Amino acid sequence: MNVKALLVLLLLAPPALAQGFAGLGTDAEGFAIPERGRALDFPRDHGAHPDYRIEWWYLTATLQGADGRDYGAQWTLFRSAVAPGEADGWDSPQVWMGHAGLTTPEQHFSAERFARGGIGQAGVQVDPFTAWIDDWHMTSTARAGADAYSALHIAATGPNFSYDLNMRAEGPLVLHGDNGYSVKSAAGQASYYYSQPFYTVEGTLNLPDGPVAVTGQAWLDREWSSQPLASDQTGWDWFSIVLQDGHRLMGFQLRGDQTFTAGTWITPQGEATALPDGALSFTPQGTAQVAGRDVPVRWRIDWPEQGLALQTEPINPQAWMDLTVSYWEGPIRVTGSHDGRGYLEMTGY
Template structure:
């Protein structure tokens, strides 16, 4: 999923072709309440026939790095996704999200040889949470692949959308530099690999629904040392911290009963990480394909099923912009691993008022792991809450 199933990216991109690029921030006009937004349930409503002609995620495969950091053009959709928690030497805290999506309009290459001809389009999301300053900024843009306006290459890795880019600093894929600027916000960050890639699901095959091929290939880099600069309103901040990278590609949507999801990417102070996503159904129940991975400080990752994880919403927050009610505090437990966490947003208002409105933001956590106190930071993504109210799990 981005937990990442932003398979909503497919529909969002198409909407973007009609709507054009958009920049929104908490401090600019027009009012955020006036920005139209698709429902996630509508965006997820594509049928299996939409995957015809594309490569599909049908069974586990061997992953090869650095090649798999690059594009997989035979699939309908893929994305490169980063989040991170950063701070300055004097304690000014930030969170960021930077995502580049590629989506195909049709299989194969265009028949007409034209510099403008393309069957692939790109969408980007940039969000910066100025946690100490109490402000949130979000940007969305779109472009076609033609004329080098956007694209992705493998060796060396480069993914770009106009002047937004993720680019290898050497001949492979990592370390890499993220660069993005829009309005009064920009970032330039260098990310190292950190831990080895974690294959999510069954050896990297992440099943999202009951149908064969209703899946994606999904891996994560869960703790990437990060340094660089963020700029807000003309002031530059030198920052360091940790990032999380998700890579996912596939050709099918989620199950038809799924209305949205809650996705958690958590970095613990004991050196471990936890990824968990919970798919929510229209009737308010949790889908059986919800899953996660616990990554110890040392040793092999541990797969988690829906039954292994207990997730409870402890508080909610109502967006003053959209009126949507989101979870705003969680109790998460993995009893078999002795893990209990209290998770709270670092900033309440981290709602992205983009083509598909959702909440994604930096969080703080505390609790116990294997009998020892633990703290940490992370990111949470919440989609579909415009369609149904949150409830305890």
């Protein structure tokens, strides 16, 4: 069986079809399970965790051209283990998948790569840090002694698009949940989850009409687990938002028999406040016909305790990642009690 066929079977096994990539975590037998109280260890935890079932390195960037035109870029490397542990060559049980997206107000581009672990086609190296699949890469350009994620270069190429971006962090890493232990359901499924949400970006987007120089902001998410979602959860709505006053918000809801929410409020200095289930509410405000389905592309986010009432609007409502597992993902504008920009990812629609 070829690698792509194997990955398709893994991704489409019920209930993974609805949950997307995270649905791979529904069977955790033999794999390590996140434990509350385990301290994250850097730079080690920037690298791969082959004893866990699933993992990703996920970067989104909200960008603008010199004329003020809005763009968005996404770079993601997923690792999925067929069995726990690592081995050399073709004996490796690790399977890798890369996603890249680029959004303009009129167009959305996406691309996908697959690779087998153990043969050098894809992987993550801690020192010096680099994550890659084929010629796509996320590579540290940090100065000696600094955190590897304090400066990154990323690049990816797909049909009719490519991008080359440099970013530098202007704040610290942020741990979500209980010092990086992020609960995903009332039943207690959890992941290890942290972010670098403080990047400034500059680089070039290559589009069918030619290259565009851009600047902006970016957000890197790191997450790994073996059983992140409950069996009844059919998908999620995830937001990363940078407000004009320097605060940042990560928030998500997991849809199921009962909706589960969580989030993190981040000050401009990087101090994080975990928002428990029920603190945030996410209310659809408008849908669009996307890929033959109704997708809620406009949202209201409320945190009454903080006086936060945000309205989100997509840069391009048709930002559909038409890949092996399809989902909506794209840049958003934020208005209401605060103004800002961010990224929205929605799965299971």
